[in-house]
Amino acid sequence: LDNTSYYAGVDIGGTKIASIVCNEQGQVLAHLRDDTHSPVSGDLSIKRIADLIRATAARANIPPDSLSAVGVSAPGPLNVASGTIIHVPVLKWTNMPVRDLLAAELGVPVLLENDGTAAAYGEYLFGAGKDVNNLAFICMGTGIGGGIVINGTVYRGRHDHAGEFGHICVEKNGRLCACGNKGCLEAYASGTNITKIAREVFAQTGLYTEDAINAMDCMAFEKLARAGDPLALSIWNEVGQKLGLAISIVVQSLDPDIVVIGGGVSRALDLIYDTVVQSTKNNIFAILHSDLKIAAAQLGDHAGALGAAFLARGERT
């Protein structure tokens, strides 16, 4: 193994941008985080991404120009072949050639990848999927994304859109989703929507002030459920039901070796795990029950950046 090669990865989210520098073995040598937007530093720019990578490399005592490749994990829609983000409102970017601009800024080869796909690859290489060939990944964060690894290779589909499990319909004519469609998994099980639904339900009880309710976020409702609050438990139960239905669809369609659940909301996976498994089993063939593998992601915030870094590494060779 070549111990002298280093890679950087950046994961761009709606609220945070996370960077890592790693070696050939996928060891994270340094990592940093920044706000995607902030009053101090303004909206995200290519320059700010480059600065974050340079700062991360400096932390690892690696000159930035000695990085072998840089991977960027970002929300879609985007085009991997051209390295362009098509239109991501949360970044205020339209037709932004991220790959070429960042490569010019850093003087290093760059690859742009869909965040769900990048994280799927990270978990496949170094996380919950490191012993399997085929993996489906569902990333439950602010929104819900996903990715697919087949025979050790990321599968992107025609429009680099494959693995958008957050936007499969789990409730006909259901809740309006941010994507414009109705009844998507995301409309029920993303951090944003769990919070929204829980606030609505708690408001209806008349037991909480508006301020108290608005002060509660997804993690607060998770704590209430863990403390045994029946209302909070019923909300998380419904999240588990919907997630299980979506997983059943993934299993019936892809029959993967493992379904990995990541993203911030997956911290609560243990709370709803039995419901998720039961809901999944209710909608898959019985012969698949005994061998069903649904597991929490293992790389936390680093999955996307690490996956993108190693996709960039593969592209380079």
Place this chain on the structure above:
Amino acid sequence: LDNTSYYAGVDIGGTKIASIVCNEQGQVLAHLRDDTHSPVSGDLSIKRIADLIRATAARANIPPDSLSAVGVSAPGPLNVASGTIIHVPVLKWTNMPVRDLLAAELGVPVLLENDGTAAAYGEYLFGAGKDVNNLAFICMGTGIGGGIVINGTVYRGRHDHAGEFGHICVEKNGRLCACGNKGCLEAYASGTNITKIAREVFAQTGLYTEDAINAMDCMAFEKLARAGDPLALSIWNEVGQKLGLAISIVVQSLDPDIVVIGGGVSRALDLIYDTVVQSTKNNIFAILHSDLKIAAAQLGDHAGALGAAFLARGERT
């Protein structure tokens, strides 16, 4: 190209078994059909499959022992690696080593493949998908199966179960499906279930005798719809809605180049095509609308046998 090699394929269905003999170019040189079960010939046996292949080869003036390989397309669950049908009630077979028994009978290499996957590969090679790399296939017959081709290779999944799009849940707690689960696409859109639903709906009108209703099959209800009967049209409209929802899930998950619809029910695809497309578009990202490809299968009854023959050919080399 080697014009001296010939292949046979057999597609085992619940009611019919179809065989073909083809050359290296996928040209069908001869084909035959038999009943899966019949009062005269009894239940399906390996011997009867072998006889059908020999008869088909004879029609093509090819000595059976000069076939290079034989592919068998059969309902699952089955195991491709061991060539064994696990349990298919309609065939009255449990743990049946079809591949090895048939190979011994014919003295020719045999491959056993899931029928949906075999037909997907047939359509990919010679039918509606011959110009694409990634294809999702939905086979609407007595039941509903499916298959996936990715980068020109069939994708089977961990249990050779991938592509079971007929058994993704499209209606929570919906109609009971033959698989034992509720709300599967098959429970609404297979030939058997369209007939069952239509008979129920027509019976409720009180306008038809029980005999008249029981005499109507799926094709009869299709004819009524084509003649403009509003009740028949409403039934087919619901089939289109449900099929579109399932296709939307396939598109959001796999982002294939094309979704191909085959099987006997797909003869009615033109009747419901606009509904299918609209229902699909209602549940996929807007950026995918303009490029959406949903097409009828082109190989008819030969897709499974031809696909299996060419998978057997590939296995041999």
